Amino acid sequence: MPRNYSVPFKETIHRTGAPEAPLLLLEINHVDLATPIRVVNDNLDLVSNGNTYTAMAFRALMPDDLDQSQPRAALAIDNVGKELTTWLESSGGGEGATVTMRQVLRSAPNTIEWEATLNLSEVQTNLLEVTGTLSFDDTLNLPAVPLTYRPDVAPGIF
Numbered sequence: 001m002p003r004n005y006s007v008p009f010k011e012t013i014h015r016t017g018a019p020e021a022p023l024l025l026l027e028i029n030h031v032d033l034a035t036p037i038r039v040v041n042d043n044l045d046l047v048s049n050g051n052t053y054t055a056m057a058f059r060a061l062m063p064d065d066l067d068q069s070q071p072r073a074a075l076a077i078d079n080v081g082k083e084l085t086t087w088l089e090s091s092g093g094g095e096g097a098t099v100t101m102r103q104v105l106r107s108a109p110n111t112i113e114w115e116a117t118l119n120l121s122e123v124q125t126n127l128l129e130v131t132g133t134l135s136f137d138d139t140l141n142l143p144a145v146p147l148t149y150r151p152d153v154a155p156g157i158f
Contacts, residue, residue: 009105009113022103022113024060025053026075028120030097032090039077048102048109060101073118073134075099085125093123099134 005013012018025048028037040046040053041060047053061074079085088094103114118134125131151158 005113006108006111008108009111012105020106023106023109025102025104026058026060026077027051027100027102028094028097029100030087030091030094033087037084037087042106046104046106046109048104049112062101070135073101074131075120075134076129076131079125079127079129084130088123088125088130094120094132099132101134 009022012020012022023046024041025046026037026039026041038051038053039056039058041058042055045052045055056078058075058077060076077084091097097120098117099120100115100117102112104110104112118136120132120134122133123130147153149157
């Protein structure tokens with residue numbers, strides 16, 4: 001699917017000596033969080049659409065687009081504060097959390113160039129980082145009806 005980037009964003013990603021680099025914003029949402037965790041992969045905080053994103057180092061592998069498989073991404077956030085690990089411990093490893101990834105330019109932080117919301121799973125922590133897998137719900141492989149009548153489910157009708 002084609003992405004409709006703004007002209008300044010296209011110019012930035014196509015230049016070899018661009019004055020700025022695209023920034024990746026992460027927003028982690030969960031029912032146990034009073035406010036979402038918002039971080040930007042930069043060394044300065046950023047305000048985008050009225051929300052403050054805290055500068056924090058992380059690595060994100062963007063979702064792939066392969067045939068015959070669900071898009072998956074990987075995320076690794078530096079384990080520099082107790083807030084993230086405290087939340088992970090209290091929420092059972094972040095079960096049910098979603099991560100929204102947004103790409104912006106620092107010069108135009110309110111213009112979202114790209115956005116995807118994925119489910120967070122397989123969260124692991126160590127002394128250096130918190131890692132997880134980001135993916136979509138596999139709705140294409142769900143049964144079309146919640147109950148099918150088979151001999152093992154409803155033996156009386158066979």
